[in-house]
Amino acid sequence: MAGKQxxxxxxxxxxxxxxxxxxxxxxxVTGKWVVVATGRARRPDDFLAERxxxxxxxxVDNKCPFCRLDEFPQxxxxxxxxxxxxxxxxxxxxxxxPAFSAEEEFRTWNLGPYRAMESVGWHExxxxxxxxxxxxxxxxxxxxxxxxxxxxxYRQLRQKPSxxxxxxxxxxxxxxxxxxxxxxxxxxxxxVLPSDVHDLLQGAERYTQANGQEPFxxxxxxxxxxxxxxxxxxxxxxxxCPYASRRPFEVWIMPRRQEPYFENIGPExxxxxxxxxxxxxxxIYVGLNDPPYNYYIxxxxxxxxxxxxxxxxxxxxxxxxxxxxxxxxxxxxxxxxGLEITTALPEESAEYLRRQKIDEIC
Amino acid sequence: MAGKQxxxxxxxxxxxxxxxxxxxxxxxVTGKWVVVATGRARRPDDFLAERxxxxxxxxVDNKCPFCRLDEFPQxxxxxxxxxxxxxxxxxxxxxxxPAFSAEEEFRTWNLGPYRAMESVGWHExxxxxxxxxxxxxxxxxxxxxxxxxxxxxYRQLRQKPSxxxxxxxxxxxxxxxxxxxxxxxxxxxxxVLPSDVHDLLQGAERYTQANGQEPFxxxxxxxxxxxxxxxxxxxxxxxxCPYASRRPFEVWIMPRRQEPYFENIGPExxxxxxxxxxxxxxxIYVGLNDPPYNYYIxxxxxxxxxxxxxxxxxxxxxxxxxxxxxxxxxxxxxxxxGLEITTALPEESAEYLRRQKIDEIC
Numbered sequence: 001m002a003g004k005q006x007x008x009x010x011x012x013x014x015x016x017x018x019x020x021x022x023x024x025x026x027x028x029v030t031g032k033w034v035v036v037a038t039g040r041a042r043r044p045d046d047f048l049a050e051r052x053x054x055x056x057x058x059x060v061d062n063k064c065p066f067c068r069l070d071e072f073p074q075x076x077x078x079x080x081x082x083x084x085x086x087x088x089x090x091x092x093x094x095x096x097x098p099a100f101s102a103e104e105e106f107r108t109w110n111l112g113p114y115r116a117m118e119s120v121g122w123h124e125x126x127x128x129x130x131x132x133x134x135x136x137x138x139x140x141x142x143x144x145x146x147x148x149x150x151x152x153x154y155r156q157l158r159q160k161p162s163x164x165x166x167x168x169x170x171x172x173x174x175x176x177x178x179x180x181x182x183x184x185x186x187x188x189x190x191x192v193l194p195s196d197v198h199d200l201l202q203g204a205e206r207y208t209q210a211n212g213q214e215p216f217x218x219x220x221x222x223x224x225x226x227x228x229x230x231x232x233x234x235x236x237x238x239x240x241c242p243y244a245s246r247r248p249f250e251v252w253i254m255p256r257r258q259e260p261y262f263e264n265i266g267p268e269x270x271x272x273x274x275x276x277x278x279x280x281x282x283x284i285y286v287g288l289n290d291p292p293y294n295y296y297i298x299x300x301x302x303x304x305x306x307x308x309x310x311x312x313x314x315x316x317x318x319x320x321x322x323x324x325x326x327x328x329x330x331x332x333x334x335x336x337x338g339l340e341i342t343t344a345l346p347e348e349s350a351e352y353l354r355r356q357k358i359d360e361i362c
Numbered sequence: 363m364a365g366k367q368x369x370x371x372x373x374x375x376x377x378x379x380x381x382x383x384x385x386x387x388x389x390x391v392t393g394k395w396v397v398v399a400t401g402r403a404r405r406p407d408d409f410l411a412e413r414x415x416x417x418x419x420x421x422v423d424n425k426c427p428f429c430r431l432d433e434f435p436q437x438x439x440x441x442x443x444x445x446x447x448x449x450x451x452x453x454x455x456x457x458x459x460p461a462f463s464a465e466e467e468f469r470t471w472n473l474g475p476y477r478a479m480e481s482v483g484w485h486e487x488x489x490x491x492x493x494x495x496x497x498x499x500x501x502x503x504x505x506x507x508x509x510x511x512x513x514x515x516y517r518q519l520r521q522k523p524s525x526x527x528x529x530x531x532x533x534x535x536x537x538x539x540x541x542x543x544x545x546x547x548x549x550x551x552x553x554v555l556p557s558d559v560h561d562l563l564q565g566a567e568r569y570t571q572a573n574g575q576e577p578f579x580x581x582x583x584x585x586x587x588x589x590x591x592x593x594x595x596x597x598x599x600x601x602x603c604p605y606a607s608r609r610p611f612e613v614w615i616m617p618r619r620q621e622p623y624f625e626n627i628g629p630e631x632x633x634x635x636x637x638x639x640x641x642x643x644x645x646i647y648v649g650l651n652d653p654p655y656n657y658y659i660x661x662x663x664x665x666x667x668x669x670x671x672x673x674x675x676x677x678x679x680x681x682x683x684x685x686x687x688x689x690x691x692x693x694x695x696x697x698x699x700g701l702e703i704t705t706a707l708p709e710e711s712a713e714y715l716r717r718q719k720i721d722e723i724c
Binding site for chain 1: 390398533537550553557581
């Protein structure tokens with residue numbers, strides 16, 4: 001990562017323009033523009049001040065259904081790690097209110113000029129053992145177990161004929177759509193290729209054809225050399241605030257090895273992924289006082305069904321994690337245009353996250 | 363509009379499938395899929411029950427800056443209707459905290475592999491005269507004056523060389539991103555073609571090439587014949603809940619005349635647009651107890667700059683209004699995939715909105 005000296009120099013480059021009228025920045029892959037509204041910009045500390053509710057720590061909450069999983073022996077045990085009815089730390093099971101029906105086959109039909117299909121898919125929950133195991137407070141071993149469980153389940157689900165794409169997400173906090181306080185991921189499978197994933201794959205192929213290099217490698221090389229938006233890195237992974245960040249403190253975590261599929265990571269990579277995830281979540285937790293956030297894993301679609309786009313596009317794609325702290329509410333402008341307005345420079349977000357002291361929390 | 367008999371028959375068609383596993387529906391123009399999560403479905407009345415705060419009516423609030431516009435003579439008077447310092451009912455003026463800088467020219471540059479440009483544009487506010495003039499409580503004349511002011515300002519702004527697209531929006535309620543209670547629209551101009559508008563134009567052209575008819579006319583013809591999703595119509599305009607609704611109670615209002623540009627509507631159309639808008643907002647207000655919502659006007663981009671896409675695409679596009687009540691929070695699934703999960707069938711939303719009694723409110 002570049003030192004402070006270097007960052008200062010680079011910062012002058014964009015500040016000159018930002019001071020005058022602000023910037024629109026274009027995402028390298030999707031082609032989407034974002035507005036960095038410097039006229040509305042706030043200092044990183046201002047975001048912190050807005051969230052001053054002290055954190056309660058509750059290991060077990062008797063009213064929480066995820067704290068009482070052991071009381072419901074009828075619950076189908078999809079996956080437990082360690083696989084022990086008393087000692088498990090991670091548990092994957094079907095969502096009680098699924099958005100999809102778990103079916104291997106599905107019908108499609110037309111209604112007048114419209115197309116429809118049955119909404120088949122698996123909608124599952126990964127719950128941590130304890131009520132207070134938010135991402136920032138996990139040990140690296142606990143985080144690694146979560147990643148391992150997600151990879152194992154991913155490999156099972158992608159075999160199913162009606163699964164075209166798997167989306168792993170976490171909603172942390174009510175403002176981020178979290179319905180239960182107990183930390184949990186959700187795993188969704190869908191029979192279609194979602195539009196944003198399609199745009200990402202297509203964008204990666206378009207960039208590669210135009211420039212002779214795949215865009216994720218280009219981005220990583222530039223970010224590591226430049227340093228201004230870097231948050232942290234280790235032997236296998238890099239975490240940074242993307243140039244065209246859509247939100248204040250948005251962080252991406254990406255492997256430096258070209259790999260389209262999340263589920264292909266091996267045990268050694270998994271440990272280093274767990275470490276960098278835990279550290280990034282700690283920086284966000286300490287620096288922004290445990291804000292609400294969403295995170296999701298972008299991985300190439302499964303290839304088993306006929307609904308996937310051209311498979312050759314996948315080779316230019318690289319799986320990665322996007323973390324989006326939830327500091328503002330989307331209005332009609334964002335909903336109508338897809339053009340997001342962020343109120344913090346990613347360079348300032350990254351600098352703020354870099355200097356957080358994360359070894360001091362328990 | 364089709365009668366109740368007809369609706370019942372049609373409803374059986376989709377209900378058979380929805381009862382079993384739910385549906386994914388595809389938007390005719392953008393190709394985006396939405397999930398109708400019938401397993402999570404709620405009755406229209408359930409949405410109502412969640413919002414029981416009684417409404418205060420305050421004609422003037424002394425703490426509200428938009429109630430005190432007349433006290434600030436230094437405010438540049440962009441546009442007032444009627445154009446009278448004492449009797450005006452609608453006032454357009456620059457946003458105090460603009461997301462863009464009002465400049466006619468702008469620079470673009472590269473930073474490493476990335477593209478950026480100065481974020482130039484006009485960011486203005488249209489305020490109603492009185493604090494309690496929410497859309498549902500306007501007279502048709504007041505609504506018509508708002509539309510007239512928007513059209514007049516639109517025609518001025520589109521002449522500016524740095525304006526490539528104009529987005530008119532309204533955020534109603536805090537949950538919808540509204541920062542002030544006083545009813546107000548926002549007008550944004552941007553130097554780029556936003557991705558969602560681009561997708562819409564491209565989708566319209568693709569559909570026309572494949573089917574020999576433009577999709578908006580096809581949709582209107584089918585919806586009017588089918589009736590199940592119709593909300594209201596008059597001589598010039600149709601309001602309905604779209605087949606691939608992204609949100610419960612989403613309503614689109616569209617002219618039946620093929621016209622890409624909102625700003626081309628004439629005085630007679632304007633009156634009928636004001637009437638149908640007022641009525642639809644009344645249905646939402648009465649039926650859902652004044653919920654938060656966003657609405658925006660989709661119009662073809664301005665052609666004056668070099669950043670527009672192929673202009674021939676515009677002829678297949680039709681300007682329209684999209685109203686999105688804000689009944690749920692987006693989570694990581696929607697953010698990561700662009701695939702939205704709605705918890706109400708548009709056929710049920712439409713039926714509920716149709717049967718609201720809107721003549722009884724003052």
